[in-house]
Amino acid sequence: MAEQQINGAVPINVAVLGGGSFGTALASIAADNNARVRQWMRDEALVAQINQEHRNGRYLPHYAINPAVQASTDLKTVLADASLVLIAIPSKAFRSVVQAAKVWLTPEQILVSTTKGIEPDSFLLMSQVLEQETGFEHIGVIAGPNLASEIADKQLTATVIASADPLTRTRVQQALGCRYFRVYASDDRHGVELGGALKNIYAIAAGMAAALGMGENTRSMLMTRALAEMSRFAVAEGANPMTFLGLAGVGDLIVTCSSNLSRNYRVGHAMGEGRTLEEAVSSLGQVAEGVNTVKLVCAKAREMGVYMPLAEGLSRVLFDGVPAQDMARTLMMGEQSSDVEFILPRESVLQAHRDQPNQHASSQTPSPLKKGD
């Protein structure tokens, strides 16, 4: 059924690259909004199923897709005449798909990444890959609390379109905004994109904590300290910390740290139940971007001198075989610094401790964590 559009938009032609759960959910929203929607994927059988049964049996088996979505394995057909191109391809394949697509892309088109990951080696976010590959002007990113299966179920939610380009922001609001999906605008593209990528790290930690029987106070502390850590990293990367108060920061962090529908949360949960990382990832059968992101972000944070104890702790559980319980105990004995460091700088608290050393510290506090401990 056609949706009532917000902001009085004229329907546009939308291309979606990616046949996974998020690409499929977004294609259906745009079609609900009366756009002509073509969706590209590699799998011929999935194309046939979407076109004939209006269902994506591999990634969203229980949801009806708007019958107007036309799937195809042919990039040229999908991209022809599209004014908005949404790219929902996991980060490990993102650049190769853009490279394959770019012969049919034109500078008038609006290119929007929906991918919440980071490219290894380059440490580029996906909109930066888009910029590097195409050199186009109309580039943006969307991120927010957007679990694909809830969107496919038309549960109410919202996202953020972030771009320095006003046309990109407006067109995405017009193309996707409808009665069950609101689209807010931001010009902090880097902050919004980092928010989407970084929160996956803490969703893994939250799933692990839940499986270990930790309570709601613990989850709340974890999410709040995660926000402090994410914004600290983002500021070092040149983003605006205020962005983390929005849907792509705290909004996405809450949903992925609380829901079993999040694949990253499920990876953490499975590991908290005793599975290995390999078992947890292979039983998922879908992408959990946080596993690579934690590795890349920890390396970058060390290089930049950014303090990220939660990400470091998680990395040691995932890759160095440290038991999650032991890591939680170590983190609880780590430095006690500032709550909101944009109000009281962390360094002021640490300096005060140096000026007033605790007489009993040596018997109570373990030495700070070192790589290889």
Ligand SMILES: NC(=O)C1=CN([C@@H]2O[C@H](COP(=O)(O)OP(=O)(O)OC[C@H]3O[C@@H](n4cnc5c(N)ncnc54)[C@H](O)[C@@H]3O)[C@@H](O)[C@H]2O)C=CC1
């Ligand atoms: N599923 C969700 O709830 C949300 C996902 N995202 C982000 O969207 C991105 C895509 O995720 P999903 O659609 O959920 O993933 P998915 O795991 O459901 O599907 C991935 C899709 O990418 C395709 N793919 C993988 N490698 C490819 C290649 N080399 N060439 C062409 N296609 C390839 C797969 O065939 C599949 O169709 C991820 O970065 C994720 O973080 C963002 C918001 C919500």
Ligand SMILES: O=C(CO)COP(=O)(O)O
């Ligand atoms: O980003 C998401 C929801 O906003 C989806 O999270 P997962 O990739 O963990 O499923």
